[in-house]
Amino acid sequence: MSESEAPAPGGEVLLGPAEIRDLAGRLGVRPTKQWGQNFVIDKGTVRRIVRAAEVGADDVVLEVGPGLGSLTLALLPHVRHVTAVEIDPALATQLPLTVEEMAPELANRLTVLHTDALRVTELPEPQPTALVANLPYNVAVPVVLHLLATVPTLRSVLVMVQLEVAERLAAGPGSKVYGVPSVKAAWYAEVSSAGRIGRNVFWPAPNVDSGLVRMVRRDPPPTDATREEVFAVVDAAFAQRRKTLRAALSGWAGGGAAAEEILRAAEVDPRARGEVLTVEDFARIAAARPR
Structure with a gap:
């Protein structure tokens, strides 16, 4: 590693x-609900993240929604590079x-991209190894899933999201x-809670x-089905989560009898509900559907 890539010596400089x-105030910036902006003002919180x-x-960190730079400044001394994706033009500048x-x-060590994270398909070098971000509440889940799907070099994720979303993930x-x-998160990774803010x-x-x-x-479950096929089963199963899988998947399978046949082939009880199935179960159901 070159000298420029090593962690910076000395103390940190953070925003309070x-x-x-x-x-x-100098930028004339007011946090907007449109972009889900809530700026972190506590130094202890960014250190904790x-x-x-x-x-x-x-590590090369991908940060989404860096805002005014609270977390960015906390990350830079500890990592090789930070690529920050910011949708607000004033903040990106x-x-x-x-x-x-x-x-x-x-x-x-910093690269800033003025773009929507949901439209990211390619990133400049160096390729990110970790996603670390205070994500806008309104797009947190789509952003995480999109980036896991499109940035294969990501090995880890640590995101701050609305507590309810954190619990669901x-x-x-x-x-x-x-x-x-x-x-869907479990398709890509081992997921765990890392605390409350x-x-x-x-x-x-x-x-x-x-x-x-x-x-x-982690590697996705071994299956002959594609990710898109597995996710289609997941969407169908939870669209009517109070219904049994036989009923919930009837539209996806082409009828209740077809759904039951597929479920039994996948060794899943047709009377069960989606909320008790693992991602591996959903993968087996998708693979059991006749091509």
């Missing part, structure tokens, strides 16, 4: 409440300037909140608490 509000992410000197002003020795079969996000660490403070979710990439 006063700096965040001053910077926003970096620790929970378990990233190190060889300002972020490199903030880093240049507050931590000039780290400026060469980390839920296992049989849980009341287990559903489509739980199963209070609402007062944000500006403006949201109406709910947040949660940290950690994901460690």
